[in-house]
Amino acid sequence: MNKHRTANPAGPHGPTVAPLRSQARDGAGAHEHAAVATTVTTATGAAAQRARPSTSPDQEAAASAGGVLLKAVGLKKTYHKGKHEVPVLRGVDLEVRQGELMAVIGQSGSGKSTLLHLLATLDRPDEGEIWFNGQRIDNASTRQRDRLRNRQLGMIFQFYHLLPELTALENVLAPLMITHGFFSYRLQRRKLVERAKSLLETVGLAHRLKHRPRELSGGEMQRAAIARALITEPQILLADEPTGNLDGRTGQGIMELLRSLNTQSNLTIVMVTHDSAIASQADRVVQLVDGQVSDS
Ligand code: ADP
Ligand code: MG
Numbered sequence: 001m002n003k004h005r006t007a008n009p010a011g012p013h014g015p016t017v018a019p020l021r022s023q024a025r026d027g028a029g030a031h032e033h034a035a036v037a038t039t040v041t042t043a044t045g046a047a048a049q050r051a052r053p054s055t056s057p058d059q060e061a062a063a064s065a066g067g068v069l070l071k072a073v074g075l076k077k078t079y080h081k082g083k084h085e086v087p088v089l090r091g092v093d094l095e096v097r098q099g100e101l102m103a104v105i106g107q108s109g110s111g112k113s114t115l116l117h118l119l120a121t122l123d124r125p126d127e128g129e130i131w132f133n134g135q136r137i138d139n140a141s142t143r144q145r146d147r148l149r150n151r152q153l154g155m156i157f158q159f160y161h162l163l164p165e166l167t168a169l170e171n172v173l174a175p176l177m178i179t180h181g182f183f184s185y186r187l188q189r190r191k192l193v194e195r196a197k198s199l200l201e202t203v204g205l206a207h208r209l210k211h212r213p214r215e216l217s218g219g220e221m222q223r224a225a226i227a228r229a230l231i232t233e234p235q236i237l238l239a240d241e242p243t244g245n246l247d248g249r250t251g252q253g254i255m256e257l258l259r260s261l262n263t264q265s266n267l268t269i270v271m272v273t274h275d276s277a278i279a280s281q282a283d284r285v286v287q288l289v290d291g292q293v294s295d296s
Helices: 033-042 044-048 056-065 113-118 143-150 168-180 182-202 218-230 248-265
Strands: 068-081 084-097 101-105 127-132 153-156 236-240 268-273 284-289 292-295
Touching: 033 068, 056 113, 056 236, 068 113, 068 268, 084 113, 084 268, 084 292, 101 113, 101 248, 113 268, 143 168, 153 168, 153 218, 182 218, 218 236, 218 248, 236 248, 248 268
Parallel strands: 101 268, 101 284, 153 236, 236 268
Antiparallel strands: 068 084, 068 127, 284 292
């Protein structure tokens, strides 16, 4: 499938996309409330610095040359509800190549969120392996997984998960406040605020910096959530039904923003969705059916 090249993710009158990865690589991924909690408790110290999974130059080179960035092998996951077992993933194999925008399509309840949470190291598989940048990550320590989420994996969700009491700008800055810690953040505040503003401009929200989530539309909230996910310059963006709560036109705007971030910033994206019109715009679509992934 051809890539849809959108000149400007913010629409014809919006600002242009700045290269996302030209900035310093520090920050945290406060992607989900649960993720924020683990990030706060474990990712601020020097120990967390030491715990960062190392990546060899060879692995980086392979990834930047269009190699496999993220790989799942034989993932299985069963939930237990009382005496009942709910097998959700029954041996998922998946390869995501550097620079691609991939869609996983599946019906409601097929296990899309479960799969994405495993890939994001928010949960662990019962069986199987997950490899990122040539490193196995499913069995990494909690601290390493936090570190990975803080730096290399970005996530966005159907319901945005913005912090309601913070402005759009503060929401985008929140991951950086968490990783930097109070004093470091204060020292670098001016530079970090400029970075957050620039990212909000990139997603078309330059005029909404001081708005709180309740003062934003659904599409604007998702744009803010995308900026928050990207403030740490992740290597991959994992998107869970990013258009699932939006009307068709607004959802299409978000899809075009994702496509533009992909083409202009070479951001690898894995998106799960039940919407075939959205999925069909990806470079590659796979289906999640009966707990397994197959080419569609
Ligand atoms: P999707 O995102 O495709 O709608 P999910 O991954 O959220 O699907 O859920 C897949 C199945 O697993 C559903 O039947 C759901 O009810 C069940 N499930 C999801 N999370 C849990 C959980 N924490 N405990 C028990 N069952 C769960
Ligand atoms: Mg889901």
